[in-house]
Amino acid sequence: MTLPPPPRTARLAAIAVTALSGSSAIHAETAESLFYDDIPIVLTASRLAQSTYDAPAPVTIIDRELIEASGFTELHDLLRLVPGFQVADWASGSPTVANHGMGDAYGRRIKVLVDGRTVNNSFWGNVHWQDLPIRVDDVERVEVVRGPNGAAHGANAYQGVVNIITRSPRTESGNTVTVRAGHREMKDVGVRLNGGEEELDWRITASHRGAVNFLSFEGEAAETIERNVANLQVLLQPSLADEIRIQAGSTVGFDDTGIPDSPTEPLGKRRIKENYLQLSWLRSFGPESELSVQFYHQDRAERKHWVIPAGAFDLPVRQDIDLQRDDLEVQWTRRLDEAWHVLVGAGVRRDATRSILYFSSDRPEVGVQWQLFSSLTWQATDRLAVNVGGNLEHHYYSGRLFSPRLALTYALAPRQSLRFSTGTAYRAPQAWEARSFTSVSFADQILAITYWAREEPEPERVRFVELGYTGHIDALNLELDARVFRERFDRYIDDRACSFPPTSRNVVCDYDPPPNFVGLLGRTAVNFVNAGAIVAEGAELRADWRQPGWGRIVFTQSFVNITARGNAPQDPDLVHSAPASMSGLQVIKELTSSWRASLGFYYATEMRWLNDGDVVPSGGRTDLKVARLLGPNGRDGELAVTAQSLEGAYPDFHEGDFRHEPSLFATARLSW
Amino acid sequence: MTRRRPRPPDLTAFHLLFGLWLMLAWTLSAAGVVDVWMPRSGALQQEFLAAFEGALKEKGHNVGAIHDLGVTPRPTPAPGKVIVALGRDATAQALDAGATAVLSVLVSRRDALALHADDATGKLGAIVLDQPIPRRLAMLRILAPDVASVAVLLGISAPEPAAALNQAIEAAGFTPRLATVEREQEIVPALERVLTPDSALLATPDPGIFNRDTVMSILLTSYRHRRPVIGFTPAYVRAGAVAGVFSTPADIALQATQLLTAQDDLQAFKRGILDPEHFRVAINQRVSRSLGLPEISEDTLRTRLLDWEAGR
Numbered sequence: 001m002t003l004p005p006p007p008r009t010a011r012l013a014a015i016a017v018t019a020l021s022g023s024s025a026i027h028a029e030t031a032e033s034l035f036y037d038d039i040p041i042v043l044t045a046s047r048l049a050q051s052t053y054d055a056p057a058p059v060t061i062i063d064r065e066l067i068e069a070s071g072f073t074e075l076h077d078l079l080r081l082v083p084g085f086q087v088a089d090w091a092s093g094s095p096t097v098a099n100h101g102m103g104d105a106y107g108r109r110i111k112v113l114v115d116g117r118t119v120n121n122s123f124w125g126n127v128h129w130q131d132l133p134i135r136v137d138d139v140e141r142v143e144v145v146r147g148p149n150g151a152a153h154g155a156n157a158y159q160g161v162v163n164i165i166t167r168s169p170r171t172e173s174g175n176t177v178t179v180r181a182g183h184r185e186m187k188d189v190g191v192r193l194n195g196g197e198e199e200l201d202w203r204i205t206a207s208h209r210g211a212v213n214f215l216s217f218e219g220e221a222a223e224t225i226e227r228n229v230a231n232l233q234v235l236l237q238p239s240l241a242d243e244i245r246i247q248a249g250s251t252v253g254f255d256d257t258g259i260p261d262s263p264t265e266p267l268g269k270r271r272i273k274e275n276y277l278q279l280s281w282l283r284s285f286g287p288e289s290e291l292s293v294q295f296y297h298q299d300r301a302e303r304k305h306w307v308i309p310a311g312a313f314d315l316p317v318r319q320d321i322d323l324q325r326d327d328l329e330v331q332w333t334r335r336l337d338e339a340w341h342v343l344v345g346a347g348v349r350r351d352a353t354r355s356i357l358y359f360s361s362d363r364p365e366v367g368v369q370w371q372l373f374s375s376l377t378w379q380a381t382d383r384l385a386v387n388v389g390g391n392l393e394h395h396y397y398s399g400r401l402f403s404p405r406l407a408l409t410y411a412l413a414p415r416q417s418l419r420f421s422t423g424t425a426y427r428a429p430q431a432w433e434a435r436s437f438t439s440v441s442f443a444d445q446i447l448a449i450t451y452w453a454r455e456e457p458e459p460e461r462v463r464f465v466e467l468g469y470t471g472h473i474d475a476l477n478l479e480l481d482a483r484v485f486r487e488r489f490d491r492y493i494d495d496r497a498c499s500f501p502p503t504s505r506n507v508v509c510d511y512d513p514p515p516n517f518v519g520l521l522g523r524t525a526v527n528f529v530n531a532g533a534i535v536a537e538g539a540e541l542r543a544d545w546r547q548p549g550w551g552r553i554v555f556t557q558s559f560v561n562i563t564a565r566g567n568a569p570q571d572p573d574l575v576h577s578a579p580a581s582m583s584g585l586q587v588i589k590e591l592t593s594s595w596r597a598s599l600g601f602y603y604a605t606e607m608r609w610l611n612d613g614d615v616v617p618s619g620g621r622t623d624l625k626v627a628r629l630l631g632p633n634g635r636d637g638e639l640a641v642t643a644q645s646l647e648g649a650y651p652d653f654h655e656g657d658f659r660h661e662p663s664l665f666a667t668a669r670l671s672w
Numbered sequence: 673m674t675r676r677r678p679r680p681p682d683l684t685a686f687h688l689l690f691g692l693w694l695m696l697a698w699t700l701s702a703a704g705v706v707d708v709w710m711p712r713s714g715a716l717q718q719e720f721l722a723a724f725e726g727a728l729k730e731k732g733h734n735v736g737a738i739h740d741l742g743v744t745p746r747p748t749p750a751p752g753k754v755i756v757a758l759g760r761d762a763t764a765q766a767l768d769a770g771a772t773a774v775l776s777v778l779v780s781r782r783d784a785l786a787l788h789a790d791d792a793t794g795k796l797g798a799i800v801l802d803q804p805i806p807r808r809l810a811m812l813r814i815l816a817p818d819v820a821s822v823a824v825l826l827g828i829s830a831p832e833p834a835a836a837l838n839q840a841i842e843a844a845g846f847t848p849r850l851a852t853v854e855r856e857q858e859i860v861p862a863l864e865r866v867l868t869p870d871s872a873l874l875a876t877p878d879p880g881i882f883n884r885d886t887v888m889s890i891l892l893t894s895y896r897h898r899r900p901v902i903g904f905t906p907a908y909v910r911a912g913a914v915a916g917v918f919s920t921p922a923d924i925a926l927q928a929t930q931l932l933t934a935q936d937d938l939q940a941f942k943r944g945i946l947d948p949e950h951f952r953v954a955i956n957q958r959v960s961r962s963l964g965l966p967e968i969s970e971d972t973l974r975t976r977l978l979d980w981e982a983g984r
Contacts, residue, residue, distance in 0.1 A: 032759050032780045034877045035801045035905050035918070036716050039884045042891040043912030048962045064896065140896060171893040173860035198856070198885045240884060287910060287958060414967030472964060479964075548818075548870050635864035 040240040041284045052470045053417045056377075056387040056407030057149050058483050060542060062142040066554065069588045069598035071625035071642035073136055073180065073188065076129035079162065080602050082144045083540040084558035084582065088609060088616070088653035089660060091214035091221035092257055094128045096609075096653070099146060099159040100487060100536040101562050101578035105612035105653075109427055111149075111157040114164045115247065117278050117296045120156060121323050122351035122367070123358070125430035128300070131274045133231050133249030135207055137178060137190060140167045146540065147485060148462050150403030150425025151389035154371045158427040158462060169194055169203035169233050174672055176637070182665025184212040185224070199237040206230040213661070216260050220657040222267065227253035241285070247278040263309055270304035270319065288335040299324045310521070315440065321355040322364075343375040351396070353431045358451070360437045367396030367431075383411040398428040398459040416471030419483075427460040433493055433528040440521050446514060448521035451495075454511060457530045461490045479544040486537045491530040494571055495611065499524045532570025536562050536578065549590060556584035571610060579604035598625045614654040622646045630670070637669040705938050706735055707749070709766050710758040712742035716921055717758050720778060723925035724756070731933040741765060754938050756928060763787055767796060773939045775799070775932065777924050780877055782831040784945050797943040799927050802831055802877055803904065803917050804947045809844035810980045811917050811953065812872055812902050814973060816965050819900070821847035823866035823873045827880035828854060859886055863893045873901045875908060887911055900963055909954040914963060916954050917977070923950035953977065
């Protein structure tokens with residue numbers, strides 16, 4: 001039986017309803033029910049930043065403060081803040097990133113994820129950093145594993161893993177407009193809109209940007225880019241334990257690239273279109289127990305057409321490529337008890353690549369791979385944790401691969417730990433290295449072959465061991481991360497050029513050309529082989545000091561020594577493919593409560609980028625940003641001036657061909 | 673002739689009977705002097721009831737009638753009875769029914785204040801669920817010694833007026849950063865304004881601000897700025913607040929017993945709004961580590977908090 005409320009109760013109820021109706025958070029909750037009602041677990045293991053003290057691998061976190069202070073507006077530049085990471089750009093393709101050497105124009109040994117979505121493409125294996133449908137302004141933080149992590153991420157998490165985590169619409173509100181303009185035609189206009197009610201939050205961002213990235217140096221390639229980017233993120237919370245995330249994005253733009261006055265590689269627009277749709281469901285069972293299911297589809301199309309005059313006839317070139325990926329992954333984590341924590345997961349992926357130019361066929365190259373992965377952590381004692389992880393996968397080129405890892409972390413003090421880890425990881429060859437057949441044909445006759453991946457090379461393999469220390473010195477307010485490492489890389493996949501007889505060249509192919517090969521336009525082909533082994537040994541240090549009211553100083557230093565192993569002939573530049581020493585310094589100075597200056601200095605000793613790259617002499621670059629923060633705590637935007645590379649143009653990929661241009665631009669970001 | 677003096681009446685039987693009557697009356701009064709009214713019989717109410725009956729029995733008293741107002745009509749309070757009312761609605765009904773002594777428990781400060789304002793005749797005492805602000809700030813000081821300012825979001829239904837909060841925060845040695853929020857959409861911008869690099873967010877039991885729909889925005893935004901949130905329930909700590917101090921129904925039951933039995937006449941218990949005396953703490957160690965706060969166990973934190981209370 002329900003009694004009619006007595007007058008006083010009615011009055012109270014009226015108070016409560018009146019109070020609540022003033023807000024859109026209309027709830028039947030009474031004040032007392034707030035004290036005992038259940039609420040969703042928000043900061044689950046997957047939402048918390050990776051703890052550097054407990055991690056079984058060396059982790060660097062680039063947080064929002066560093067991102068904003070750096071002045072970087074392109075994603076790949078953020079990796080300059082990671083000790084040991086080599087970042088470069090060139091005029092004929094996307095920027096490239098490597099760690100401990102072996103880098104070339106198509107950096108494909110670091111796995112890159114955006115909110116858990118692998119964005120390395122299936123053909124080159126690299127990341128088209130400037131084409132990703134997100135902007136630096138969308139990034140919450142970047143978590144970087146500075147070494148192999150195949151046990152967690154499978155093949156191609158070979159030299160590191162970069163996990164870019166975007167801002168949650170739940171943590172944003174209102175609207176933001178950003179305008180940047182600078183010399184060399186730099187323009188960048190973006191808008192971010194946020195909204196939501198109760199269990200639904202959303203964000204839409206859109207931007208248009210363009211810049212002259214490279215002027216032609218010594219008659220070599222130039223590059224101007226333009227990009228339109230839009231992305232959407234919707235978060236739904238249908239119940240206390242469930243979250244559904246829908247993300248979609250698109251980039252449309254072009255690179256105006258090529259060599260001025262070159263008949264074979266003329267300046268022209270390479271048009272790019274990249275899309276993705278990602279659906280994720282997360283169910284939380286507890287702070288350290290959750291189930292996640294994620295599906296995504298992404299595709300990319302590149303188009304560049306030109307004509308090479310070839311005497312009696314013109315030779316049309318269609319540098320077209322279409323990529324598609326569909327990926328489904330399920331992951332379950334659970335804390336079994338105080339001592340044991342387990343993670344298991346499975347995933348399946350389908351990659352499809354279609355390119356007449358690179359495969360000499362209109363038929364798509366399709367591969368399906370699956371993986372099972374697990375990680376088990378045992379807190380053996382109060383101080384010692386043992387982590388065992390492994391990834392078993394079936395790769396469409398390399399077959400079955402197993403990447404194991406063992407890590408021991410020992411807590412010296414509450415926020416100080418020693419870490420020892422060892423394991424194996426692999427890099428499977430990409431479609432380019434395993435299937436490419438780039439040829440020029442006429443009337444069923446092959447006039448020339450450039451790339452011919454005749455045999456699938458074996459996957460590259462790295463066996464690593466490292467000893468690290470991560471700690472917080474309370475008295476100095478200083479965070480330290482240091483380690484020494486040894487990584488042995490075997491079965492390095494390299495390209496090998498040879499010529500088909502009759503030829504005057506020294507290197508004659510030890511295999512026959514296709515039967516319809518006539519070689520009127522050239523007799524040299526490039527094949528891919530496992531060619532060489534190296535050992536990279538070194539040390540890394542990162543010191544992060546903060547003092548509220550003063551600012552922050554982050555210093556990074558890495559030393560790497562690469563030596564060749566084995567007797568097989570290999571690229572002599574391989575042992576020089578990482579700088580022996582790299583240093584970084586970021587200083588953030590709070591001038592007043594609303595003025596902030598930040599300085600970034602990045603220095604590396606001489607090194608050689610492989611293949612399309614070349615020697616880069618010792619040198620440094622200095623960036624400076626001065627910002628006037630708007631609104632309380634500077635959260636309503638900023639007015640800033642940023643100068644990148646105060647030293648002027650500098651070589652960072654190929655001393656003979658390219659100069660990384662300096663940049664000066666102003667930023668106005670307004671939020672309301 | 674000697675007259676015999678009349679013998680005094682034999683009172684032994686009378687005394688015996690009177691004694692028995694007294695014992696019976698005492699027993700009856702002890703059994704029936706405390707009634708419990710509850711809005712419904714849930715786990716929360718049962719936890720309180722079990723602890724309350726046990727504690728009262730130890731003091732030589734028993735709970736009389738237990739009325740579940742969700743299933744039975746509102747009873748008429750017997751004269752001379754103390755009614756322990758669980759929650760706002762049961763308290764309001766007991767007062768409306770003319771009870772002369774009502775001890776309200778499992779009630780928020782905001783509701784207790786509203787009920788108390790209507791209680792002109794002084795019948796109401798209330799042990800509120802809200803932890804006193806100084807206790808919560810003392811906990812923050814122990815947990816995060818580097819925090820210099822305390823951010824608070826105030827809704828229309830805020831349990832504490834802004835002036836009182838400002839005063840309490842300043843008295844604890846922090847700089848107050850208060851923001852008023854009228855709509856859910858204003859929560860994140862308000863947080864952005866008040867979360868400075870040296871601050872912590874003090875979550876308050878304000879149903880317009882801190883509810884299940886807003887918890888994600890609040891905790892994620894605070895975490896994005898790497899600022900700790902002090903929760904007010906174990907659930908909030910589990911969700912991602914770095915720590916919280918709270919009282920369980922059993923803690924409140926113990927205090928209610930102590931309050932009622934502090935004097936011989938159970939009805940003469942102290943009236944007015946009373947803070948919870950017995951409390952526990954919870955720490956989300958994962959969040960604490962992730963924010964780089966000094967490591968401390970729940971036992972140590974509670975002990976230090978008790979020491980702080982003792983030294984006040």
